[in-house]
Amino acid sequence: MPLADFDAYKTLLKSNLGGEIFIVDWTSSNYTIRSNDRLMALFRGKRPDNLATVPTASVALNNTNTDVAVVPLPSASGKLRIYGYKTAPYQSANNPNGAMSANLFVDVLNFSGGMNGTITTEQTTNLPTAALTRYTTGEGVMAGLIVWTTVGTTAAGVTVNYTNSDNVSGRTSTSVQFGGANYREAGAVILVPLQSGDKGIRSIEGITLSGSTGTIGDFGVIMFKPLAMSFFSDMNYNSDMDAISTSSVSGGFPELENNACLSMFGFSSSGNMIGALGSVIIGDA
Numbered sequence: 001m002p003l004a005d006f007d008a009y010k011t012l013l014k015s016n017l018g019g020e021i022f023i024v025d026w027t028s029s030n031y032t033i034r035s036n037d038r039l040m041a042l043f044r045g046k047r048p049d050n051l052a053t054v055p056t057a058s059v060a061l062n063n064t065n066t067d068v069a070v071v072p073l074p075s076a077s078g079k080l081r082i083y084g085y086k087t088a089p090y091q092s093a094n095n096p097n098g099a100m101s102a103n104l105f106v107d108v109l110n111f112s113g114g115m116n117g118t119i120t121t122e123q124t125t126n127l128p129t130a131a132l133t134r135y136t137t138g139e140g141v142m143a144g145l146i147v148w149t150t151v152g153t154t155a156a157g158v159t160v161n162y163t164n165s166d167n168v169s170g171r172t173s174t175s176v177q178f179g180g181a182n183y184r185e186a187g188a189v190i191l192v193p194l195q196s197g198d199k200g201i202r203s204i205e206g207i208t209l210s211g212s213t214g215t216i217g218d219f220g221v222i223m224f225k226p227l228a229m230s231f232f233s234d235m236n237y238n239s240d241m242d243a244i245s246t247s248s249v250s251g252g253f254p255e256l257e258n259n260a261c262l263s264m265f266g267f268s269s270s271g272n273m274i275g276a277l278g279s280v281i282i283g284d285a
Contacts, residue, residue, distance in 0.1 A: 038182045039189045041146060041222075042103065042264040043068045054148045054218060058112035060130040061261040068108055069261040070280055080256035084281040085230050105227040105254070105280075108261040109134060109141065112220035117151030117179060117213040122161065122206040126220065129204045134257045135225050138165035138202030145178060145190040145207070146222040152214030155180030160192045160207050160221070165200035179213030189222060189265055227254040227262075256282070 053067060063073050073080060082105055112126040135141050145158065158178040163169040174193040177183050183190060194201060204221050256262060262280070 039104070039144075039191065039265050039267060040185075040187045041189050042266045054113040055111060055126065055220065056114065058110055058126050058128070058130040058221075060110045060133050061108050062133065062259040063261060065108075065261055068263050070263065073256065073258065073260065073262065073282070080258065080260075081283045082228055082254050082256065082280065083283045085279070102229055102267045104229050104265040104267075106224040106263055106265060107134060107227060107257065108263050109223045109225060111146060111222040113146075113148050113218055115207065115219045117184075117209070117215055117217040117219065120209050120211060122208045124206045127205055127207075129221060129223060132202065132223070134260065135200075137167075137200070138163075139200040141165070141200045141202070141223055141225055143173075143192045143194075143201045143204060143221060143223045145192065145219055147184065147186055147188045147190075147217065147219045149218035150186050150215065151179050151184045151217030151219060152212065153180060153184065154212065154214040155183065156213055157210035158190070158192075158207060159210075161205045162192075162194075162201050163203045163205065164194065164198040165202055166198075167202060169205070171195045171198060175210065178209060184213065184215075184217070224263075227256070 061068060063069050085103075085105075109132050110130040112129065114125045115123050116125075132138060132141065143160065143162065155177050156179050157175040159175050160173040162171050162173065164171050172195060174195070176190060176193065178190055182188075192201075201223065204223070207221065
């Protein structure tokens, strides 16, 4: 028998999972997603030239950081969980068939800025990273470089000096590309692969470019806990995604810390996509 309305759907979710259902509005507008499936930060309602206030130190984040997080998170008697997401991707006017194909829900733990795309010695500006206030051992925590202001067109390799979740310092990440096409735009998040055997990252002490990108720009590091990934059932129109009736949410019903800085990273399938709006469905169970 079909459900009468969305309230009936909420009732079904509650009966299956217990607890309460909350709908938290989300908007990320005027935001360019680059092609070739590059990861981009989708901070709440911010443009590429104004992702958030560019930090002058490494800043620990929580749900009071309104330029980054979905806020407010509902108060909960138990654990908060992500049940799903309702979205309508924005598309660029010059490429209506290009759209975001997936987004990654993340708890952003800290970020920094002030690094230079032309320096080839180890950079320690605004490092080490602010101490983790959630997932404090670093297990399961990932890291990347976040571009605040576009860096140069020359590709370079980048490595990160970090402390792993076993509190072993002096670890060195695998080198990845930084700068050049699709690795230089404001909002880009360049993931940092950890040294073999590491299960997470507790802090970052320095980064090193193998060569100049040709433009100073402004970038920093970002640490986050991945929570779930949602896949759009229709890239061009509204999509309803949940972990019960569709296969569009990967990661089950991930727990949220009550003070989490819940945000999203986006992937483009092709061309450009300039934002997303919708609602995150959060359960108290």
